[in-house]
Amino acid sequence: MKTQKLTLLFALVATFASAQDYAFKVLANKGSNEVKSGNDWVPLKTGASLRNGDELKLGDNAYVGLMHSKGKPMELKTAGNYSVKKLEDEMNAKPSTGVLAKYTDFILSSNSAESKKNRLSATGAVDRGENYAIKLLLPANQYAGLFNNQAIITWESSKTSGPYLVTVKNMFDDELVKFETPENNFKIDMSEPKYAKENAVLVEVRSKADPKQVSESHLIKRLAPAEQAGVKKSLESILKETPEQTALNKYLLAGFYEENKLLIDAVTAYKEAIQLAPDVPTYQEALDEFLLRNNIKK
Template sequence: MKTQKLTLLFALVASFASAQDYAFKVLATKGANEVKSGTDWVPLKTGASLRANDELKISENAYVGLVHSKGTPLELKKAGNYPVKKLEDEIKPSTGVLNKYTDFILSSNSAENKKDRLSATGAVDRGENYAIKLLLPENQYSGIFNNTAIITWDGSKASGPYVVTLKNMFDDELVKFDTPETSFKIDLNDPHYAKENAILVEVYSKADPKQISKQHLIKRLAPAEQATVKKKLEADMSSATEQTALNKYLMAGFYEENKLLIDALSAYKEAIQLAPDVPTYQDGLDEFLLRNNMKK
C-alpha cells in the first residue's frame, strides 16, 4: 500500500512538472502561423504552450502575442522562423507575477467557460427596456482606478447623433455634449468634475430624447483602495508597462480579476485600438461583456 501511495505521489509530481514545463503561452494570434514540435508543423492556436525545442513560423502580415513562463510578454509581427529557445534567450527577465493573469485570461475565454455561460439559466432579467445600452457594469462595480475611461454604448436601436450628460450625485448637470460616435473618453481630471467623487452618465438620441440609456455610476476609488490597487499593479504587472496591445490585454485581465470592470473595459478598447486587425482582442472584449452581464 505504501509503495502504491509513493507511486501515485511521484506520478502527480511528474504530471505537475510536465504541466509547468513550457517556455511561452500563446495569448493572441492572427494569420496562418504555425508551430513545429518534433518534425511536424501544425497551426498555431491561442492557448497553446510552446516549449524550448519548438519553432514558430510567422506568416506575412501576421501577429502573435506570447507570455513567457516567467512573466515577460512578447509580440511578434515580422514574418519568419523563430526558434523558441532563441526567443527565450532574448527576452528580459520579469519581476512580476503576470502569469497569474495570463492563466485568468485563457481560462475566462476557454471553450469550456463559453459553454458553461451559454448553458446557464440563472441570469436575472430586470425588465429594463432602454433604447440605448451603455456598456458599463452595475453600480456595485462602478469603482474606477484610472483617471480616464472609454465609455461606449450600443446604439443599434437609437439613431445618432447622441447627447451625453454627466451629472453629480445630486442630479445636477456638470456637462453635456453631442457626439456622432457611440463612445467617448472621460477624463476625471476635467475641471467640470475634478472635485466630484462620483458622477452619473446618461446618453440619449438627439433626434428623440425618449430614446435614452439607463443612468450609470462611475465612482473614484477611496484613497486607501487606490493605494492598494497601485501597490498590487506595480508588483504584479511590472513587465507590462509598455504601450502594446498585448500588455493592454493583460492589463484588462488584471483589472477584471480585481473587479475594476470600467478599467478593464478601457484596457480592452485600447488593445483593440493598438491592434485593430487582431481578432483575439475584440473577441476578448465581447466575451468580457457577456460574462459580466453588460451585453446579451
C-alpha cells in the first residue's frame, strides 16, 4: 500500500512538472502563423505555451512576440519555420535574471477571456467624465502619479472633432501652456522649464470650434521622492532585460507600470508599443482592455 501511494505521488509530481515545462509563452501574434506539436499544424494563439519539440511557421508579414520561460523576450518577424528548441538554445545563451517572468503571467491573466468575463459581470463601475463631450483617457486622481517625465495624453469625443485647444495649468489655476492640435493626443514633458517648479498640473482639452465642448480637468502629479526612488529600484532590473526599443518590451513595461498603479505611465508604454508595431492588433487590444478594467473608459 505504501509503495502504491509513493508511486501515485511521484506520478502526480511528474504530471505537475510536465504541465509547467514550457519553453516560451506567446504574448503577441499577428498573421497566418502556425505551430506544430506532434504531427499536426494548428493556428498559433496568443497565450499558447510552446515546448522544445514544437515547431513554428510564420507567414508573410507576420509577427510573434514570445517570452522565454526564464524571462527573456523575443520578437519574430521573418516568414519561415523555426525550431522552438533552437530558439530556446539562443535564449539560454543570454544571461537573464528571470525578473520579467511574473509579468508574463500578469499580462496573460489580465487579458484572458476569464478576466474579461469577470470584468463584464462586475457591478458598481464608475463612468467618470460621462457628462463631458471630450473624454481624456486619464485615471482618477488617486492614480495620477507619474514616474517618467514624458507621458502621452489621449482623448476621445463622439460629439466634436479637431482642432482642439489643450490647456495645462498649475494648481493655482495659472496657465502654463496653451496650444492647438488637430490630433487627439499630445505628449507632455515634465522636464521642460515651464513645468520645472510644478509638482502637479491640470490638463484640459476643448473644441476650438465650440469651446463649450470640453473635457474634465485631469490631474497629473510627480511621484514623491521616496516613491520615485522605490519605483526606480524595482525598474532597474527590468530595464536591463529590455534595453531595446521594441513593441514587446514596451508591452512588458506597461505590465510593470499597471501592477505598480502607475496608470499614466502604463498608457504611455502601450501607446509606444502601438507606435512601434502599428499593424499588430495585440497591442491595441491590450490597451483597450487595460482602459476598461481600470475604469478609464467604459
